[in-house]
Amino acid sequence: MDTAWHIEVHGIVQGVGFRPFVHRLATAIGIRGQVRNAGGHVVISATGPPASLEAFVSGLRTQPPSAARVRDVLVTPVPAEQQTSGFEIVASDVTPATGSEIPPDLATCADCLRELFDRANRRHRYPFINCTACGPRATIIGSLPYDRTRTSMRGFAMCPACATEYRDPSNRRFHAEPIACASCGPRLRWQAMTGETALRAASDAIAAGAVVAVKGLGGFHLVCDAINDEAVSRVRELKARAGKPLAVMVRDTITAGALAGLSDADRALLTAPSAPIVLAPRRHGVLSPGVCHGMPDIGLFLPYTPLHHLLLDALRRPLVVTSANHADSPMPTIEISGLAVDGVLTHDRPIVARYDDSVIRSFGRDSITIRRGRGLAPALLRLPAAAPPLVAVGAQLKSTFTLADGDRAVLGPHIGDLSDAETLQAYDQALDHLSHLQGIEPLHAAHDLHPGYLSTRLARRWPSRIAVQHHHAHVAAVAAEHRLQPPFLGVAYDGLGLGDDGTFWGGELLLASYGGYRRLGRFSRAPMPGGEAAVRRPARMALGYLLGGELSTGSVPGHLPGQEVIARMIARSVNCPDASSAGRLFDAAAALLGLCEVNGFEGEAATRLEQAAAGFPGAEPLAWRLERHDGLWVYDCVATLRHLLEAEADGEPVGRIAAAFHATIAAVTVLLCERAAAEHDVTQVCLAGGVFQNRLLATDVLARLSAAGFEPYIGERVPVNDAGISYGQAAVAAARLSHG
Numbered sequence: 001m002d003t004a005w006h007i008e009v010h011g012i013v014q015g016v017g018f019r020p021f022v023h024r025l026a027t028a029i030g031i032r033g034q035v036r037n038a039g040g041h042v043v044i045s046a047t048g049p050p051a052s053l054e055a056f057v058s059g060l061r062t063q064p065p066s067a068a069r070v071r072d073v074l075v076t077p078v079p080a081e082q083q084t085s086g087f088e089i090v091a092s093d094v095t096p097a098t099g100s101e102i103p104p105d106l107a108t109c110a111d112c113l114r115e116l117f118d119r120a121n122r123r124h125r126y127p128f129i130n131c132t133a134c135g136p137r138a139t140i141i142g143s144l145p146y147d148r149t150r151t152s153m154r155g156f157a158m159c160p161a162c163a164t165e166y167r168d169p170s171n172r173r174f175h176a177e178p179i180a181c182a183s184c185g186p187r188l189r190w191q192a193m194t195g196e197t198a199l200r201a202a203s204d205a206i207a208a209g210a211v212v213a214v215k216g217l218g219g220f221h222l223v224c225d226a227i228n229d230e231a232v233s234r235v236r237e238l239k240a241r242a243g244k245p246l247a248v249m250v251r252d253t254i255t256a257g258a259l260a261g262l263s264d265a266d267r268a269l270l271t272a273p274s275a276p277i278v279l280a281p282r283r284h285g286v287l288s289p290g291v292c293h294g295m296p297d298i299g300l301f302l303p304y305t306p307l308h309h310l311l312l313d314a315l316r317r318p319l320v321v322t323s324a325n326h327a328d329s330p331m332p333t334i335e336i337s338g339l340a341v342d343g344v345l346t347h348d349r350p351i352v353a354r355y356d357d358s359v360i361r362s363f364g365r366d367s368i369t370i371r372r373g374r375g376l377a378p379a380l381l382r383l384p385a386a387a388p389p390l391v392a393v394g395a396q397l398k399s400t401f402t403l404a405d406g407d408r409a410v411l412g413p414h415i416g417d418l419s420d421a422e423t424l425q426a427y428d429q430a431l432d433h434l435s436h437l438q439g440i441e442p443l444h445a446a447h448d449l450h451p452g453y454l455s456t457r458l459a460r461r462w463p464s465r466i467a468v469q470h471h472h473a474h475v476a477a478v479a480a481e482h483r484l485q486p487p488f489l490g491v492a493y494d495g496l497g498l499g500d501d502g503t504f505w506g507g508e509l510l511l512a513s514y515g516g517y518r519r520l521g522r523f524s525r526a527p528m529p530g531g532e533a534a535v536r537r538p539a540r541m542a543l544g545y546l547l548g549g550e551l552s553t554g555s556v557p558g559h560l561p562g563q564e565v566i567a568r569m570i571a572r573s574v575n576c577p578d579a580s581s582a583g584r585l586f587d588a589a590a591a592l593l594g595l596c597e598v599n600g601f602e603g604e605a606a607t608r609l610e611q612a613a614a615g616f617p618g619a620e621p622l623a624w625r626l627e628r629h630d631g632l633w634v635y636d637c638v639a640t641l642r643h644l645l646e647a648e649a650d651g652e653p654v655g656r657i658a659a660a661f662h663a664t665i666a667a668v669t670v671l672l673c674e675r676a677a678a679e680h681d682v683t684q685v686c687l688a689g690g691v692f693q694n695r696l697l698a699t700d701v702l703a704r705l706s707a708a709g710f711e712p713y714i715g716e717r718v719p720v721n722d723a724g725i726s727y728g729q730a731a732v733a734a735a736r737l738s739h740g
């Protein structure tokens with residue numbers, strides 16, 4: 001006796017070859033019925049013997065295509081219709097996209113790569129080859145459900161050969177929505193040239209030292225020979241980027257291994273379908289020194305589009321591939337204007353949504369996402385409490401937004417620092433696009449406490465607002481990602497965030513739940529002479545600690561510039577806001593060791609300090625002191641800086657002192673947690689904030705906390721830096737609204 005089931009499959013099930021997979025599975029097991037996309041999920045009508053249906057549902061869960069993620073399979077028995085025969089894929093329901101998931105873009109798969117370089121294949125050297133397992137997704141989708149007519153492929157009519165593959169259930173391009181070939185699909189262009197001629201002209205130009213703009217998946221890149229000093233320095237000029245390393249694309253993991261010390265985890269990340277930029281310790285090698293500017297890590301990634309594969313095959317050398325934006329403005333997606341490049345290799349498939357490359361750094365078994373963009377966003381995250389439709393607008397630097405509804409949260413892609421009108425506009429566009437795609441109309445807005453952030457001003461559009469303290473958001477983001485049950489301790493170390501007492505925080509120990517927190521400890525305060533200027537010039541911060549430290553002060557070494565002026569500023573409290581910040585303490589230590597005069601980019605001084613420490617594992621901590629102050633445990637940072645100066649005067653190597661400084665912060669962190677655990681029954685510790693992008697510190701703190709009996713957690717898929725703030729704000733807002 002046959003039974004009929006109505007089956008819904010939720011998760012990442014559109015744009016990953018799921019319906020063809022269902023078709024193959026049903027046909028193999030002998031199930032009759034049909035499958036279709038509906039909203040963001042897949043709906044199956046299945047008829048067959050009960051045992052076969054069980055096997056079918058089990059197959060849906062256990063054997064999905066590699067890029068799919070099955071979250072829920074919902075089965076409802078329905079009356080059997082005896083007349084159904086065979087199994088077919090039917091047109092999508094166009095219903096509101098509730099519960100939908102947008103698949104991230106996928107790097108070229110092994111099968112397509114083989115065809116790309118196979119002379120006998122009809123897509124030999126076709127730069128837009130793709131299939132159900134790879135190709136553009138989030139960057140071309142205009143609305144859901146995911147069908148060709150709702151992507152930027154709608155302007156390309158399939159040729160008969162492509163149409164046959166698209167309709168053949170046994171073909172691996174069955175319902176591959178961006179399916180294309182040289183006779184019907186997108187085409188390369190370089191000046192008046194197209195196709196293979198255009199590709200050759202562009203690669204010849206790069207080989208000759210040109211800087212070329214190349215239209216990619218989620219925006220335009222600047223591309224040049226990474227060995228050519230002149231070309232690399234021109235890229236830096238065009239981008240107006242002084243210090244930050246430039247990403248380098250290499251052919252394979254063997255070349256990557258020659259340029260950087262790679263762990264197994266790094267290799268796995270490099271070859272993942274998300275193909276992120278992986279930060280790994282640089283080896284001395286052939287690259288132009290301008291690529292890394294003396295920074296310890298290099299950002300490497302592998303080709304992730306067929307066009308990248310063709311370029312690297314033609315050029316056979318590492319290429320700088322970096323977003324084609326000027327300074328902090330957003331990555332261009334339509335055309336290159338205002339950048340004096342030597343040529344533009346473009347194509348006629350429009351980019352619907354901007355996605356910059358993702359950046360990941362691994363250490364040991366863990367890895368942290370530094371930038372969540374192409375290949376990772378906008379995959380769905382979960383929230384610990386069900387939320388009414390809301391938007392969390394993030395902070396200021398590296399700002400992102402999070403849209404939430406129920407327990408679903410969508411963390412928008414990296415856009416940049418919310419510092420100018422152009423970035424704000426890009427942020428707004430991305431927010432509109434994703435809320436339309438996800439069908440989320442926010443009723444509430446969660447924002448930072450800082451009234452001056454552009455994001456906070458943007459939140460005023462919504463009448464119902466929830467203000468979330470910066471470091472609470474950081475900690476909640478880590479806890480929510482790991483689905484922790486409260487309470488948990490939060491160690492939030494970053495540059496600056498506004499505290500609930502009106503001072504700047506950034507070296508905080510919190511006892512937290514999702515809805516609230518209590519501050520248990522902090523780093524000692526110091527004045528920031530000149531405010532923003534002290535962030536840019538670490539020596540000012542060193543003077544702030546030594547001359548104006550909260551619990552103690554120290555004598556100032558002769559080599560720090562501007563002492564008299566700054567001493568007067570501190571004495572008179574002129575433009576000297578107080579901060580209890582771990583990030584600022586790292587700046588001060590780097591300045592005192594002569595490692596960094598100017599923070600050219602956020603965290604540069606700390607990166608240089610970490611680099612210096614690399615050769616001295618197992619260093620003993622410097623001096624430090626915890627004091628009880630107004631009911632809080634306060635770490636006297638100046639005691640550590642005084643010892644650092646003594647060690648320097650004694651002729652200790654700078655690297656060993658830098659390592660000892662890291663060990664001090666790790667030891668202080670564990671002691672702060674132990675003090676808290678003695679008074680509160682809590683063992684879970686969330687490590688959050690940009691300071692934990694420091695591999696040396698993060699590894700040491702995780703190990704020491706585990707050894708002391710704690711359960712430490714750090715942000716993995718959600719960035720630990722301010723790009724993860726919006727997700728934390730959403731978790732806090734969801735908790736408060738559900739209890740309100």
Ligand SMILES: [Zn+2]
Binds near residue numbers: 132
């Ligand atoms: Zn493929």
Ligand SMILES: [Zn+2]
Binds near residue numbers: 162163180182184
């Ligand atoms: Zn075709």
